[in-house]
Amino acid sequence: MGNWKSYLKADPTEWLLEEDNPSVRYFTLLDILDKPEDNPEVVDAKKKIMHTGVIPKILAKQEPGGYWGSPLNFYLRGKYKGTSWQLIILAELGADFKDERIKRACEFILENSQDPESGAFSYISSKEVSGKKSGNKVSSKCGGDHERVLPCLTANMTWSLIRLGYLDDERVQKAIKWLIKYQRFDDEPGKAPDEWPYKRWKRCWGERTCHSIIIKTLKALAEIPLKSRTPEMEDYIAKGAEHMLNHHIHKRTQPPVKGSFKWLEFGFPLMWKVDALEVLGLLTKLGYKDERMNEALEFMISKQKPEGQWILENTFNGRFLTNIERKGKPSKWITLNALRVLKRYYF
Template sequence: MADKVLDWLLEEENPSVRYLTLSSLMDRSEDEAEVMGAKEAIMSIGVVPTLLDLQNEDGSWGKPERFYTDKYRGTVWNLVILAEMRADPKNERVKKACEFILSCSQEFEQGGFSYTQSAKTKTGLPSGVIPCLTGNMVYSLIRLGFIEDKRVQRAIDWICSYQRADDGIEEPPSGKLYERYEACWGRHSCHLGVAKALKALAAIPDDRRSESVREKIEQLVEYFLLHRIYKKSHDLEKVAKPGWLRFGFPLMYQTDLLELLEIFAELGIKDPRLEDAIRIVANKRNNEGFWKMQNSFNDKMLVAVEEKGKPSKWLTLRALKILKFYDEL
């Protein structure tokens, strides 16, 4: 890991990357003054304070009822950004955003998250519950300090109960939930639903994972191992998701090889079936030691995050964490 790359990641203009570089790449203690200073700066410099300044009084962004459908400016998407950036869970505006999405998007009976609201109850409409959204919201709410909340625990139970990891079956499960959207619940599990569910469960601290969470993580991990993450499981010579080889951040409901490998590294999983994916990450490093942003939602989000085609601190941080864990640096 070149000193110039590390110095670049530690620049103060991006406190989120600085904090994560110190804590998760350099393994510095959370109690160290430099780490605490970087964490505190997240709320005063850059994307997070800019985004919070655009927040409505009720905790939403834009038109409150378009919390999901206003891509990528509505409340759902901004909550994902706040979580990725490690916004302070104790901040009142952050808490308000979490409470807003729990009240209007979570489906009351089973605990999944819906992209639309019931006109009668003002909670998540059951027919709009989808797996990628549920995974994204559980991940975000855990990162933003709501893991103890009973509503989040119900959403975790929803993932453990309903998130599938089928690799092509003749007869999909029956029932109203599975009959709503072919893309989400058809013969083959939705890759994005599996990815976001795994991301959510991986965010639960190891000592807080129940037996059902551990079992579900194993299922979701094996699903991606069968696919070598990005290939067709039944023909490993073919790429199933070519877009996953173009790295970006933030990814919203999408994912890519880099995000998934970071999750595998955080889970401590080493498996020969990951070798090809790791090699792809290593080969995308340029001569200066950086990784470039290849996929971006800039101009669609309220706040720009880095620049497409330019060296990316977020991607470089993720890639270095992966290569460090797999001893490829």
């Protein structure tokens, strides 16, 4: 049994347990202190998540129909303030999926963003598209537009819905199958497939595999209990993990593009972006301990401050409905995620 805390300059656990961030307190009790779900402290922290901090501020701005912002353009219009983005944040922060407001948000996304034909998620409702063509918007529910599905959005919505209690829903199972069916793991330049769904999103699918799609899909599959994983899911996990290990987590072959990820600057919540800490978190959650992770691990440890804290380096603050921590300041979320990695890898 390794002493994973020996890699800390100081132990920040008490700081993470402070009452000001009930989500971090809740996950620290579970993941760092190994408290059971029925422990009174855990129960209390979980209850407070819905009443203190970020989540009640987001839910206060929810429309009666379960959405935020535009009801039919919930991804691009008012980016990071629409419904799809709120679902990611609510799932990250541990929102109670039994709450009716959370259920309404989940059902809204399933009814308006999911393409009923394929199971993938679109950034826009098909009614919005048909309304623009006819010059008359119609607000009835009819699913996401088939031609505008996005792989990273599909992965993020699938993960969010799993976290929010929808794993066994047949609509979510259909989305999981879509992700597995269409994912590529090619690493050499070549002619990208030209059929649906690849043809519309060359930047997403491109000539080489997009790491974001792999990572966000791994994130969704890692949320599924072992007993519920199919052989196809396990095969994807093995291929996806090996792909990222071959790149030593943060080393990529594709040339940088505008807005490309800052892999070595840690952020929360990452939304569609990725960083090395997120990949380390996923691989260790899936049980991987591989020497190809060492360089990224050493870099993660080196970013620790004397107080045993990590800094928020990347953020979408100013674009969210409400800010989440402060850029350039010690981050409870980044610190919690770093401690999770250390404990899983060195324990």
